[in-house]
Amino acid sequence: MIGTARRRRDGDAKVRGATRYVGDMPAHGLLHARPVLAADAHARLLAIDTDAALAVPGVVAVLTHADLPLAGGSGRAAEPLAREEIVWAGQPVALVVAETEAAAGDAAALVDVDTEWLEPVLDLEAALADGAPAARLTERAGEDESAASAHGGSEGGTEAAGGGSPNVATRQRLQRGDVDAGLAAADHVVRGRFRTSWVHQAYLEPQSTLAWVDPDGTLVVHSSTQGAFMVRQGLASTFGLPMERVRVQAAPLGGAFGGKLMIAEPLAAAAALTLRRPVRIVFSRTEEFAAGNPAPGQLIDLELGAMRDGALAAIRGRVVGDRGGLGDMGVEALSTLLAAGPYRWPAHDLTAVGVTTNRVSPGAYRAPGAPPAAFAVETLLDELAQALDLDPIALRLKNVLVAGDRGLDGQEIKVIGARECLARLEKHPLYVKRDELPEGEGVGLALGFWPGGLEPAAAICKLDADGRLTVVTAAADMSGIENAFIAIAAAAFGLPEERVRVTTGDTGSAPYGGVAGGSKVTYTYGRAVERAAEQARERLLDVAASELEIAPEDLEVADGEVRPVGTPGRAIAIADLAAKVYTFGGRHRPIEGYGSTAQVSRAPGAAAHLSHVRVDRETGEIRLLAHVIAQDVGKALNPALVEGQMHGGTAQGIGWALLEELGHTDEGQLQGATFAEYAVPSTDQVPEIEALLVEVPAPDGPFGAKGVGEPPVCAVPAAIANAVAAAAEIRPGVLPMTSARVWALLQNAPVVR
Amino acid sequence: MIGTARRRRDGDAKVRGATRYVGDMPAHGLLHARPVLAADAHARLLAIDTDAALAVPGVVAVLTHADLPLAGGSGRAAEPLAREEIVWAGQPVALVVAETEAAAGDAAALVDVDTEWLEPVLDLEAALADGAPAARLTERAGEDESAASAHGGSEGGTEAAGGGSPNVATRQRLQRGDVDAGLAAADHVVRGRFRTSWVHQAYLEPQSTLAWVDPDGTLVVHSSTQGAFMVRQGLASTFGLPMERVRVQAAPLGGAFGGKLMIAEPLAAAAALTLRRPVRIVFSRTEEFAAGNPAPGQLIDLELGAMRDGALAAIRGRVVGDRGGLGDMGVEALSTLLAAGPYRWPAHDLTAVGVTTNRVSPGAYRAPGAPPAAFAVETLLDELAQALDLDPIALRLKNVLVAGDRGLDGQEIKVIGARECLARLEKHPLYVKRDELPEGEGVGLALGFWPGGLEPAAAICKLDADGRLTVVTAAADMSGIENAFIAIAAAAFGLPEERVRVTTGDTGSAPYGGVAGGSKVTYTYGRAVERAAEQARERLLDVAASELEIAPEDLEVADGEVRPVGTPGRAIAIADLAAKVYTFGGRHRPIEGYGSTAQVSRAPGAAAHLSHVRVDRETGEIRLLAHVIAQDVGKALNPALVEGQMHGGTAQGIGWALLEELGHTDEGQLQGATFAEYAVPSTDQVPEIEALLVEVPAPDGPFGAKGVGEPPVCAVPAAIANAVAAAAEIRPGVLPMTSARVWALLQNAPVVR
Structure with a gap:
């Protein structure tokens, strides 16, 4: 089948609206969170009056930065609500949590944020100028390049410090050879200045996270995210939890395009950890534009x-x-x-x-x-x-x-x-x-x-007792990647694609795998799936060899059967072989394989x-x-x-x-x-x-x-x-x-x- | 640590009541089911009048055999509610499903079961007699030895058919040598007749299952069961679903002792499939005694x-x-x-x-x-x-x-x-x-x-980025088996036990493993865990060897570190090695292992x-x-x-x-x-x-x-x-x-x- 055009396996459910996104997930005792966004682009945060909001029937809490059980981390995740300084118009300054979405929305409008205006820095050229006003006066929670580097960049090169402006956050230089001489010797030189805009990823499904705390203290997160393990690591670090006490399930994505990594999760998780009830946050479209994480100018x-x-x-x-x-x-x-x-x-x-x-x-x-x-x-x-x-x-x-x-x-x-x-x-x-x-x-x-x-990845392929193969990875549902895994596993194992299925495991039970991003899922996870399927196929051949009393190398897998090369009449259906394995007293190891990769x-x-x-x-x-x-x-x-x-x-x-x-x-x-x-x-x-x-x-x-x-x-x-x-x-x-x-x-x- | 007495890892949560059993699980829109049990020991089922029960506020449905979406299977699972004949006093004949437990209980008492009395057969000797009345007149759904054989029996031997009584269901003979001659030549012969009673397993937590249907049609079951994969197979067969469309999570067990295998699951699953809402059934103590599956006389x-x-x-x-x-x-x-x-x-x-x-x-x-x-x-x-x-x-x-x-x-x-x-x-x-x-x-x-x-089993061991090891199996939580897995994995991998944790995966993502029963979990799963941990350790040593530029065979794992034999000063903490692996651009495969076994x-x-x-x-x-x-x-x-x-x-x-x-x-x-x-x-x-x-x-x-x-x-x-x-x-x-x-x-x- 590889190389021929087929329908998307996930297409039908998505077109019919049957796919269950985070926003659709039922949860008992669910609370709904709504962020209160800063109106000023730059201001000192003086006080937040939550009385009116708390008076709205159904409101359970109005959380501010001081309420959150933050323990560390860096970057935006470590500062999910503004601390003492507002640094953009749209920055979340408080989180209203209520029994209904309507109550949360009503109450969010009643939170009164008292600020002192500071001069905003909005233009890149102006921000770079010597003596420019600072866009941020207070220290920030830390720096984290991971989300950027997750998309494939090797930053390399040499670093040069500083700059005349207080707003230069980083400066890096990639240099080799004599550029002055090269340009001087060139027959023609062209130059230009190019300016590009802030652009939003415009995924249809907004940032959405559902979080709760299990009775054993495990923070459980179902999120519209591209990277379950990255979210686990981020939340563990932000809230000071061992990784094993954070379990993240990547939910079906309604688009992401790079933008769904640790924006909504710290908010929902902080609220769930504070209130010990399930909390869901689903950004509105306006919150998406104001408080998402679009591509920068x-x-x-x-x-x-x-x-x-x-x-x-x-x-x-x-x-x-x-x-x-x-x-x-x-x-x-x-x-x-x-x-x-x-x-x-x-x-x-x-x-x-x-x-x-x-x-x-x-x-x-x-x-x-x-x-x-x-x-x-x-x-x-x-x-x-x-x-x-x-x-x-x-x-x-x-x-x-x-x-x-x-x-x-x-x-x-x-x-x-x-x-x-x-x-x-x-x-x-x-x-x-x-x-x-x-x-x-x-x-x-x-x-x-x-x-x-590039990022390490692993996968499991397991044949069920009814002769169907399941591929398990932690890869988020990006771009129909399920279909690639099915194609790879079906071809490597030797089953028709309709007998192969993909499961997205959570971080507690699935093998490791990196972020779905950087155009690397097929290249890294796909290779792991291929290896896992090959290993499972070896186990299948061992079982068949034992049952048929023929050496594995004399067997072939085709049409849902294992058969001796040249004597197809002695074929055994894969489902029949599977039935011999998954049974009490079974003498064969499970027909399963594990594969991992670290592409270099x-x-x-x-x-x-x-x-x-x-x-x-x-x-x-x-x-x-x-x-x-x-x-x-x-x-x-x-x-x-x-x-x-x-x-x-x-x-x-x-x-x-x-x-x-x-x-x-x-x-x-x-x-x-x-x-x-x-x-x-x-x-x-x-x-x-x-x-x-x-x-x-x-x-x-x-x-x-x-x-x-x-x-x-x-x-x-x-x-x-x-x-x-x-x-x-x-x-x-x-x-x-x-x-x-x-x-x-x-x-x-x-x-x- | 192996061989020294330690506290149970799971003890604290169980003693404090923090363990979440199936009966404690929150579920949105949950319905509660209550079985209606037959009063007669043997009777023809003439009619079931559900009108009064349906009139109880909160009652959603009263299901009888004809309502269930049964597709096949055998044994009790294929006949979760009595068909046309009642064959014991206590047999479930209907299932009331309601918004509250109280409504379900009230309504169950109002279901009117009309029967025609048939002579019951209660005594083993009387049942065996020639010309005994038949304990069952109608054909049964099938025969299934799996639950019995799951406990270690090899039935072997020869079979002899029939018998003079209509109640002889099976007859098997194990025979070798000349017994007549042996007894005749013996210096002393003793003989006796022994009669033993029906005995209940008397687990504290009753049979409990929570089931629902996901939007993609997957039947999801959380159950107090000893065998997630066995339940999956049983439900797939009973309801005619591909196995991949049944996902079973073994919940913590409040005792089982062999008795928790497919008693409550078919009832909850049938109701969930019929009503398309989450349904939980938790047997009352009386239902346990009347409709459980105790040890036979x-x-x-x-x-x-x-x-x-x-x-x-x-x-x-x-x-x-x-x-x-x-x-x-x-x-x-x-x-x-x-x-x-x-x-x-x-x-x-x-x-x-x-x-x-x-x-x-x-x-x-x-x-x-x-x-x-x-x-x-x-x-x-x-x-x-x-x-x-x-x-x-x-x-x-x-x-x-x-x-x-x-x-x-x-x-x-x-x-x-x-x-x-x-x-x-x-x-x-x-x-x-x-x-x-x-x-x-x-x-x-x-x-x-x-x-x-004996039964095939598999396990995964995966090191997290913070240097903790997680063991993943599908083994149900029997007898503190978690503690054995921790001991085995810690010793085989080389970490202190407090840095090892066990996760019970569901059938969708965990590798295969048999029923927790037959005194085989440590012997089979345990071996798989050991192999998985050994394989993960090999990967750890490969990473350390690459980082230290020392051959893996010259390294040892101890005290949470990997160090060159003889030069402990060059040791690297396992957590530091892990941090080098689970990162964008990481050049090492995940420190994970998969192990499986089929003990013969x-x-x-x-x-x-x-x-x-x-x-x-x-x-x-x-x-x-x-x-x-x-x-x-x-x-x-x-x-x-x-x-x-x-x-x-x-x-x-x-x-x-x-x-x-x-x-x-x-x-x-x-x-x-x-x-x-x-x-x-x-x-x-x-x-x-x-x-x-x-x-x-x-x-x-x-x-x-x-x-x-x-x-x-x-x-x-x-x-x-x-x-x-x-x-x-x-x-x-x-x-x-x-x-x-x-x-x-x-x-x-x-x-x-």
């Missing part, structure tokens, strides 16, 4: 040079990333690594600067930092090709990383299919005929890549895009006419699902490119915190997407598969920007490329921010 | 001969076991195997007869069939020693099975410590001075054994008892003055717990011997269905018990351990009966040896039944 300055023949000479740049009010989390280091693109550079000097502002605490969003980085570097490469009169694909092919090259982090690349993706588009009619388009239309090309994350070689993903646009010179509107994506997926275990990832990633890239932006007022108030105002692409804004699967097998991936979730989003804004350049001879430097911004560019007017 | 005829020097010549006998009204389950075959005792017999001919009567369906109770069997054979051996003027221990030592012998089932015995147990008592002051006692006192000796069950060699357990009694000739009262048990436990992982098993088994044996009997009227009505009337031993009836641990290591057991749960109960009634013979020169042939029965014997009057 970035400011990228990049300068790169090349020789006349297109050989890249050197790259220099700085990526400034917004770290919001807590300053504990950023993606700028990752973005810096990606700003060089998947290319060979004789010299590079790239600096990442993380800046504290009075914005929400950012998080990871599908290929964190990649769309801004690709937007910058691919725009400049397009300019370079134009300036040197080179074919854009030819320019990239000349410089693109191939197996055996070393990446910016110095690690040798074992496999990468970027070249093959470009080659796939070279002959595409849209590319070949890109100069034959009507006035106002253009085709742009861009290449994106994603290094791919990455299998980066790459995707090249062609975007065909029409630019309306009167209105500045960009209309997408067609989009082609060629992505190296290693091996498509189920092409239907892989294409779904390519479509979804492209659609989200279109949001980055044209629509999405969490704006704020001069006082730091969030603008447009509902789906009515925050513009994710609608179907009429997404053109037909042609998905071309390129298969460059990953040697260490299961059946050659590699991660496919993040690569498709990376270069979409860049491709659209390059198409706009081709269509209208303007170079947008700001995302999203709204009609107003494009119109302003077309008028040669200053860019609208 | 037995009738044993035994005849055995020996040569003058004590060499046993031959044994012949018949064990008739009551199978109750459903006839689906019996322990007579096992009892037959045990009726020969742990001795070498040149010839044997033993027949098991299972008889249908109008009594409750029987079940397993701690060493099913063994106390009656040992009562019979050890009484006769005592008579034989007396007749041949041989020392009772010497007679047994001459014939006792030793390693290398073959048991009655023909299997070679790899290890057995029966001889060592006898030898341990030979010099005991109570035995040595047994002829120097005051008038009316006596000391009796008896030897019991238990073959030990039994490690029988044996226990010899000395009982010191005084018999009051005026009243017939037997007063226990002292009791000594010498038990071969292989290796006592925790002597405190092992002694607890020896004490508990002896106390339950005292109940068998002197007190316990589920009596019935001539119409088949149960007598004394409460703890106020059903006499379990109270503390003043249990003397000081001296527990002597004999350790004959089991080669295949973890650290030499073998099962210790069932052996201690087997020979208690026999030892007491032999003490009574020594004290009062009577030979009781009926259990329990109530004062009335003993008084009658003393008066040479007919035995009171």
